[in-house]
Amino acid sequence: MSVFFRRTCGAAFIYAIATQGALADLTAEQVWADWQAYMAGMGYEVTGQQSQSGDTTTIRDIAMTMDMPEDDGTLTLTWPEMTLTENGDGTVTLGFPESFPMVVSGEAEGETFRAELANEHQGLSMVVSGTPEDMTYEYSADMLGIRLTSLEADGETLPADAAEVGFDLAGMEGVSRMQVGDQRRVEQSFAAAQMAYVLAFDDPEGTDNVDIRGTLSDLAFEGGGVIPQGMTAGDYQSMVEAGFDFSGDFSFGAGQTAMAGTSTEDGQESSFALNSTSQGGALSVAMNGQHLAYDVSQNATQIAVQSSDLPFPVELAMQELGLALDVPVQKAEEAQPFSMSMNLTEFTMSDMIWQMFDPAGQLPRDPATVVLDLTGMATVLVNMFDPEVAETLEETGAAPGELESLKINELLVSLLGARLTGTGDFEFDNANTQAFGGMPTPSGTANLTLVGANALLDKLIGMGFMSEEDAMGARMMMGMLAVPGDAPDTLKSTIEFTEEGQILANGQRIK
Secondary structure, three states, X not given: OHHHHHHHHHHHHHHHHHOOOOOOOOOHHHHHHHHHHHHHHOOEEEEEEEEEEOOEXXXXXXXXXXXXXXXXXXXXXXXXXXXXXXXOOOOEEEEOOOEEEEEEEEEEOOEEEEEEEEEEEEOOEEEEEEEOOEEEEXXXXXXEEXXXXXXXXXXXXXXXXXXXXXXXXXXEEEEEXXXXXXXXXXXXXXXXXXXXXXXXXXXXXXXXXXXXXXXXXXXXXXXXXXXXXXOOOOOHHHHHHOOXXXXXXXXXXXXXXXEEEXXXXXXXXXXXXXXXXXXXXEEEEEEOOOEEEEEEEEEEEEEEEEEOOOOOOEEEEEEEEEEEEEEEOOOOOOOEEEEEEEEEEEEEEOHHHHHHHOOOOOOOOOOEEEXXXXXXXXXXXOOOOOHHHHXXXXXXXXXXXXXXXXXXXXXXXXXXXXXXXXXXXXXXXXXXXXXXXXXXXXXXXXXXXXXXXXXXXXXXXHHOOOOHHHHHHHHHHHHHHOEEOOOXXXXXXXXXXOOOOOEEEOOEEOO
16 A cells, blocks of 8 residues: 555656646647657656647647656556647647546556546646747646545555545646756746645554645745756656756745544554644755755744543644755765754743643743754765665665764753753864774864753752752763853853864863
């Protein structure tokens, strides 16, 4: 079943892209020829029955077939027809029936699968203009939707309620520009007033089920890049070697998700429900032969969870949640830059959770914040996304790269009334792995400041979470590593790592 659903979702994604700007030209014949050439460049064989009536060309019984990477079977998409109408002003209008079925079928890992999807739209308009080498698509729709109507695995039709998959866009509009040459350069902008989705699965062979439904408002995208001819879709290494280069910025407004499900294990049934809301966020993505980068953030998130395994509901909230990663992915002789950052800002949880371990309210319940910002240089020893390399690394346990330098631009941990901040700058000697038990030897300095630690220890003693002896040990350790700061209950520490493998705390050797 996992293979079946993976293929189905992948096919739906490919179809969505193909129908939103993969075509281009100024005559119907050229549009159809370019469609075939474009999809062939991504590994598909495209067929269809072509007929002409006046200024309109109709393509019926369209089929797109692709061999999956690593001999992992085939994938075929079919749908009844589309029209291409020459408007007499140098533009071409693409047309699809307001409602039509699409079939996704294939074979992978010894399993056959077939899914039928219902496609629906209201007020869809798609017009191509420009020149054969520089084409622009303008499209809009009041509503565009796709939903699963039937599902087969190994020739067996699953019950109608085994799976529900649906995706709808409302108030959609966009522009896609495609420049065609030795490679295709694409620029796209897209907006939709709202997106709604549902993913629900009920295992026909058991009692496990899950139901996920949600909405997002004010979606927008701006981006593009280079799509090389003849690349193998899904094989990242071959894509970047062929010149693939993509970057884009997504944003979205307020949204909500509701999830519920049940599971049975050893005759015991458990259930859960999760509801979340947010006030928007953003996602930036970049991928090419030099690096792979993600930057995702979400604002004003609230999460409520109920479970039969918990005696009370769990409620969490955070003002901002973010994660950014930019890493080199291709082998190179020289060191390459990387970065990583994360932030959890103003995290809070419900009083019911606090009551479990702090019923008297002795601990400060101020919102917690964790921030970490790192940059550095690393030498990549292998092509990270080469499937053969990944298999070799798994078998040998070899490292994919060497860390050359690391800079802590910001460290912040603020919770329970205590606050830790710091910065650091280190270099690493990969030829010396004896001093730190097989790890490269670092050299550099970290500067740390801790506020409110002694007050927190006193509160933990009063709550019975820590004994006087344990607290004394913690204070002795802080005394070894830190010196008093200018303000009350403040400790400062300068930790130095030497090239010889020594560690100094405020000038005093501790290793």
